[in-house]
Amino acid sequence: MDQRFALPDVGEGLTEAEIVSWKVREGDLVAVNDVLVEIETAKSLVELPSPYAGTVAQLLAPEGATVEVGADIVVVRTGSTEAPGPVGPPAAEPAAAAQDASGATLVGYGTREAAPRRRRSAQATPQPAAPQQPAAPEPTAAPTAQRVLAKPPVRKLARDLGVDLADATPTGPGGTVTRSDVLALVPGAPEEPARRVERHEREHHVPIRGVRKATAAAMVESAFSAPHVTVFTTVDVTRTMKLYQRLKQDREFEGVRVSPLLLVAKALLVAVRRNPDVNSTWDEANQVIVVKNYVNLGIAVATPRGLLVPNVKDADAMTLKELAVALGELTTTARAGKASPRDLAEGTITITNVGTFGIDTGTPILNPGEAAILAVGTIAERPWVHRGKVKPRWTVTLSLSFDHRMLDGESGSRVLADIAAVLEDPARALVWS
Structure with missing residues (x-):
């Protein structure tokens, strides 16, 4: 059947x-x-x-x-x-x-x-033994009896040229038919070395699909449905960087990946606790603002498939060590292309770390359904006025984009100011928690 x-x-x-x-x-x-x-x-x-x-x-x-x-x-x-x-x-x-x-x-x-x-x-499948028969040559299977291995662009090229892939002699890894194998079947077609000139052609086309297609649709939806406002601040994070170095040496964090992003995430979680409206979504159908009493913290991750935003579920309920472990596992899974749909769903607020690319700041676009996204720039030593003198200090520029329907300029600025205050003096996290 x-x-x-x-x-x-x-x-x-x-x-x-x-x-x-x-x-x-x-x-x-x-x-x-x-x-x-x-x-x-x-x-x-x-x-x-x-x-x-x-x-x-x-x-x-x-x-x-x-x-x-x-x-x-x-x-x-x-x-x-x-x-x-x-x-x-x-x-x-x-x-x-x-x-x-x-x-x-x-x-x-x-x-x-x-x-x-x-x-x-x-x-x-093994069959019951049969009486011995004189040896006879077995019939050769038709070329089409075996599935031909070829990548989709090569299959398309074969269709365009009217070539049967089964007629090609595969020279690629694992018996894969390559472009040159297909072109060899077409009289007058250039050999593969000549084909390399294509690399220097003036343009090439990339299909819009998968993550890129989904990202494009989501960003267009967000940009044209939510009124974006972005505020910026530059912070002296020297104390945070000293805490980061101490945590790396702490026995409690042995075997756990610790990064400055962990402390930025903690600062954001503290700010959300003090400003719960930033962790909301706009419900147009029911004409209500839904304030989430939990934080599913999204982290934008660059992967070979494009930008993904998996999130740590209930990040606000975690200890610092638990958050460090969760962030490490989440980013590793996403970069390996193994993030599940659940990992990528139900985020409530997001961090994008543009500093990993050497960028100082940016104006990030909201993930659809979220009220805010925090961009973290490069953390670097720069000249800074500290206690009346110019000294080298660790500084970072932060930017917060938010939905102006749910947060006005005052409340959005207050969220960013709270994040900056915790990163400037990590002890505030204890006072405000």
């Missing part, structure tokens, strides 16, 4: 996802919870496990394709071990038994193994 597996909604109301890589091929045997495919949503990379045990009969979407939620992406043939037509060569590992489906995963199909394993093709 053929079971059609549709792209599920992996959370947060996403409507589409990109097929990044298939972990199975047509003809492979799969057990319940074996990983079928890795997809990229607008927020994260997600592995989808199989809800069925059987044979992969058909892959319905190529790698690189964008598929809408609810569209069928793969057909699994259950109740039969016969191969559904041409299949790829068997993988090296033997097939494993089906897993217990009593657990829970992201899309609710039960517990799966920590790492996906390739299943042996159904064509390679």
